Amino acid sequence: MGSLILGVSGEVSVSGIAERWKDLSGSKNWEGLLDPLDSDLRRYLIHYGSMVAAVYDSFINEPISKNVGLCRYARKNLLRESGHDNGNPFKYEVTKYFYSPSTVPTAMDYLIQPLRADAVLKQSNWMGYVAVATDDGKAALGRRDILVAWRGTVRPAEWVKNFEFLFVKAPLIFGQDSDPLVHKGFYDMYTAVNPDPVLKAVSARDQIREEVSRLVEQYKGEEISITLAGHSLGSSLATLTAVDLATNPINKNTPPITAFLFASPKVGEHNFKTAVSNLTDNLKILRLTDANDIVPTLPPFGVQENTTLPILSYEHVGLEFDFDASKSDYLDGFKASWHALVTYLHGVDGFQGSGGGFKLHGDFDVALLNKYNDQLKGNYSLIAPAEWYVVKNTGMVQQDDGSWILDDHEVDDI
């Protein structure tokens, strides 16, 4: 993904990221690093966005599969099989997959539902993973990073069209009768118990918090960070996860928490924003927004569930980092998907300051712009076929007798 710099010792060093990670994770609230964009931070942001891409890349969304809604790969193979290991010095071990119910009313339209009666998951979708930096990854990242990566919906159009505007209280985060209100659908997906028996009646929240706690305990003698990363819907869920971890610490000493939110919608109203602002000692949020993406403008306002008034505005949290991928010569404006994660990472790679133009820095491969899309323009369209990221034979595998069966899932612990 990135270019390596060979240090004087002959060892591969990753520019200044290992030494500067606290700054890059927002210890000084990214002051002076964004405009123009610091070259280490550029690479750092593209790294965390790519870790979210691994979830999209590995999600089984074939509705006729009995494995629809699961991850295609076992945890130990996820990053390699989805193309996030080659050339990447930021090594992680994926230790936990987490799931959200696909049957909460607000999620029915855009989460994947199975067609087969014998589907493994009937009412849940795999949404992301918890990972921890390996020793090599720690050397490149400067500390033992615990990463929580949330994907967004694979059906963004349906999701945006049916956007839920209702607010609810968030008792599991802020207590029973506290003031902050958050988006009902996001809160449900984060906290509702997964009804599929194989998931043992836990919520995404419990799966994540238990695993993060276990890892913090396991590495308690080391310098640790907790990093949340998400895209689209997954940014909203990463926001709730981060705010929850900061508000309700699960270990005696909570490591510093940073959230990198790509293309995030708004999550709560004014009191939520205030509550998040009060956490800034230990919680840093950087929200990346493309100028042409509509999703960060949503939802504009809403009312609390089971009430009709007052109408409240949704408000963003964290520090916003704006850019404009439409300045890129690589993208066909008529076909570009400004909301797509790859377009975001391209936008970051080419960002030349708020007043500047667009120039690639080589931290993000332009071939990936056509990975799920058909948006490369003109002669650049010769770089890669449209929508090229497909699994061989859509998961059909030939047997020794010559017949073909759908075999699209590596068995692993759920």
Added chain:
Amino acid sequence: MGSLILGVSGEVSVSGIAERWKDLSGSKNWEGLLDPLDSDLRRYLIHYGSMVAAVYDSFINEPISKNVGLCRYARKNLLRESGHDNGNPFKYEVTKYFYSPSTVPTAMDYLIQPLRADAVLKQSNWMGYVAVATDDGKAALGRRDILVAWRGTVRPAEWVKNFEFLFVKAPLIFGQDSDPLVHKGFYDMYTAVNPDPVLKAVSARDQIREEVSRLVEQYKGEEISITLAGHSLGSSLATLTAVDLATNPINKNTPPITAFLFASPKVGEHNFKTAVSNLTDNLKILRLTDANDIVPTLPPFGVQENTTLPILSYEHVGLEFDFDASKSDYLDGFKASWHALVTYLHGVDGFQGSGGGFKLHGDFDVALLNKYNDQLKGNYSLIAPAEWYVVKNTGMVQQDDGSWILDDHEVDDI
């Protein structure tokens, strides 16, 4: 593909095909074998159709590729990589690839044209292969079979829409001033010199005849057959190849020639039909036709090139074997592609006699009905995803540094 029968000796035997191959190849003009369909012949037909499928399965039709128009695989890997080796006792060694010009005026609309200036083939398309039975294949087939397989167009809709009706004389087959007239487009594709320098100014005709001659010479002490197989446009070209080989023998002793034509259009007029009829001592043609496929009705009539009159009818050659895949419960009548090769092979597998219904015999895997199509119906659609046959990542391959490049072709002799 087929079911094997374990003989008393414990060796795998392939029903009666090895013993009965002359009958199955039409030595008695398939009398008594078609209605009801002899079970060995069923398997035999599906075998030869599948050998044609291997060409479609391996053709690079990605226009941004510099390899567009070539075969994806080296000859030695073709049958294995395209899924025609597992469980298949009829083993062949592919010895030669052949090509037709994509720039003959009649072919411009439906053959594949490259987008890149550095394309390997600018004016030709890979159309098929010559293969010879291995020793194992010979044991299963009863003789050393030399196979010539022709694919049809990957754009059948464009092809049918722009169907050429002109007749021309066929001097390379019948001599300068002989009577038979054949379809101009077919004759051009068979005989026109390939203009790409890498193809050394030879035509498909010369490539095929030279290779068949070489193989006949190589195996001259053995019992040999020559089998032509084609689908759609490829059936027409297989017809010309077969008639040419029978009319203009290339070896002292020409082996018996059989052509299995799937979904063939008509190739010539009355004099052509008469000429072909006079070759029946050494040339047997079985033409497989689905009741709902429009292609075998084309072209209805035409005029000779550079003339205006008379209007002449196109006439079919060989023995017709009719069936009706629309009797199958597996196929969605609204989405089924009656012309597709897989649908033909399914139709053969389920044929229950001209007055009968439809019942699968297990010689053709129904999962293949969705290989390039979306035609499985109802609960059968759970067998396989729609259009599932895709190469991993559309040929994009990740490099050690993490970047992705299009790498979709195994180097081999052209």
